[in-house]
Amino acid sequence: MNKPGLRLGVLASGRGSNLESIIRACSAVKIHAGIEIVISDRARSQALEHARRNQIPAVHLDPKAHSSREDYDAAAVRLLHEHRVDLVVLAGYMRLITSRLIGPFKNRIINIHPSLLPSFPGLRSHRQALEWGVRISGCTVHFVDETMDQGSIIIQAAVPVLDGDTEETLEARVLEQEHRILPQAIEYLAEDRLEISGRRVILKSPKPSAGAMVVSPMIEIGL
Numbered sequence: 001m002n003k004p005g006l007r008l009g010v011l012a013s014g015r016g017s018n019l020e021s022i023i024r025a026c027s028a029v030k031i032h033a034g035i036e037i038v039i040s041d042r043a044r045s046q047a048l049e050h051a052r053r054n055q056i057p058a059v060h061l062d063p064k065a066h067s068s069r070e071d072y073d074a075a076a077v078r079l080l081h082e083h084r085v086d087l088v089v090l091a092g093y094m095r096l097i098t099s100r101l102i103g104p105f106k107n108r109i110i111n112i113h114p115s116l117l118p119s120f121p122g123l124r125s126h127r128q129a130l131e132w133g134v135r136i137s138g139c140t141v142h143f144v145d146e147t148m149d150q151g152s153i154i155i156q157a158a159v160p161v162l163d164g165d166t167e168e169t170l171e172a173r174v175l176e177q178e179h180r181i182l183p184q185a186i187e188y189l190a191e192d193r194l195e196i197s198g199r200r201v202i203l204k205s206p207k208p209s210a211g212a213m214v215v216s217p218m219i220e221i222g223l
């Protein structure tokens, strides 16, 4: 398949709504990228169905067929190389990845996480946020390194946590933002506008935008 722009390999475990947001952005040519392969560790992942429906090569890579996490990742790297992937996108990928995958794709793997990192890493981030009682939550796109959910942050989007929120309502509000910032982060990389400086990611030639502040709950601050 010959598509212009960045060649993406997407790894996804579940529902695949973030994958769909990338597919939509690619089809609408809102981002200069194309998905070359989708890999899932779960045979029944809806992500694989979305990929097939969109004529994107979709592979179930079965963890049980590999003796270790390293072997599994080595198999993933072979597939990604076969499809000449430039950027690996973890879009709801629920496996921890090893240096076998990170090494060959240094600073070329990004992940979307459903919290404002470094708060609430790992699993069940919305439950963690609700239990902590934060007033603002959100999502983060970050580079992936050997740590879990601690790589350099590319974009974050914040949403209010409302008093009546459940894990489901908060998830839905955050997910809407995930679908905006993940394609945006891919586009920054496609445009080669990101520079990593220590822990910080610098956006080169940022476009002017109105300053914004998020306050939650929406009370009168009186100042």
Ligand code: GAR
Pocket (backbone or CB within 6 Å): 012, 013, 014, 015, 016, 017, 018, 019, 091, 092, 093, 094, 112, 113, 114, 122, 123, 175, 178
């Ligand atoms: C998303 O909320 C994503 O941020 C999260 O899983 C969900 C996948 O949804 N990822 C993680 O928790 C990674 N630690 P999707 O399959 O509909 O894209």
